[in-house]
Amino acid sequence: AQSVTQLDSQVPVFEEAPVELRCNYSSSVSVYLFWYVQYPNQGLQLLLKYLSGSTLVKGINGFEAEFNKSQTSFHLRKPSVHISDTAEYFCAVSELSGGYQKVTFGTGTKLQVIP
Amino acid sequence: SQTIHQWPATLVQPVGSPLSLECTVEGTSNPNLYWYRQAAGRGLQLLFYSVGIGQISSEVPQNLSASRPQDRQFILSSKKLLLSDSGFYLCAWKKGGHTGELFFGEGSRLTVL
Numbered sequence: 735a736q737s738v739t740q741l742d743s744q745v746p747v748f749e750e751a752p753v754e755l756r757c758n759y760s761s762s763v764s765v766y767l768f769w770y771v772q773y774p775n776q777g778l779q780l781l782l783k784y785l786s787g788s789t790l791v792k793g794i795n796g797f798e799a800e801f802n803k804s805q806t807s808f809h810l811r812k813p814s815v816h817i818s819d820t821a822e823y824f825c826a827v828s829e830l831s832g833g834y835q836k837v838t839f840g841t842g843t844k845l846q847v848i849p
Numbered sequence: 850s851q852t853i854h855q856w857p858a859t860l861v862q863p864v865g866s867p868l869s870l871e872c873t874v875e876g877t878s879n880p881n882l883y884w885y886r887q888a889a890g891r892g893l894q895l896l897f898y899s900v901g902i903g904q905i906s907s908e909v910p911q912n913l914s915a916s917r918p919q920d921r922q923f924i925l926s927s928k929k930l931l932l933s934d935s936g937f938y939l940c941a942w943k944k945g946g947h948t949g950e951l952f953f954g955e956g957s958r959l960t961v962l
Contacts, residue, residue, distance in 0.1 A: 740892075743883060760891075765949055766950075768950065772955075775937075775956065775958065776955060776956065776960075777939055777941075777953030777956050778893075778939070778941075778952060778953045778956050780952075783948070785948055805884050824889070824892065826891065826951075828948070828950075834881060834898060834900055834906075835881065835943060835948075836895075837883075837895070837951055838895075839885075839892045839893040840892055841891060841892035842892050
């Protein structure tokens, strides 16, 4: 069974500083990996996704993530954060299970950007 | 373009009352549809998914049920709400293919008193 671990429930960071949000997954088969962002009282929006190919994936709003198969990680990074990046970020893994694409989410990391 | 809508956006209901949350998708056909519940510190819990009209699968036993009366309509229901049903409910749909990329609605916040 697949699972996703986001060890950091909250990450405070100063504006314009770099940030890394960690994500580790476990799965018995090939997976697709995603990062979503959620602003207060809204649904989730896709930031970026890894399907295949280059292990460095670039997404919206200057975010990028690197797929590391040996470490089963998919950490999210941004070199310089803005106040508007304050939100909750979810890592997700998707695999084919029982005939449908099962998507499992981590517990989320709240990014707080400090002015 | 495809859109997904949920309503109501917020709902306050007494314990023991019924529930109906509705989700509709426009601009696509035969989507896979999902209901998730989000509780603080627990991420998103998959409640139900549907691959077609009348086809509902449940991930966890609970006080809730789901129905898909039309191709692009997905309804979450309960006959008698419990306090533990409070939470933020998210509907999502998936594009064709197997990438698993989900598109989410705006969410419905349910408070059971």
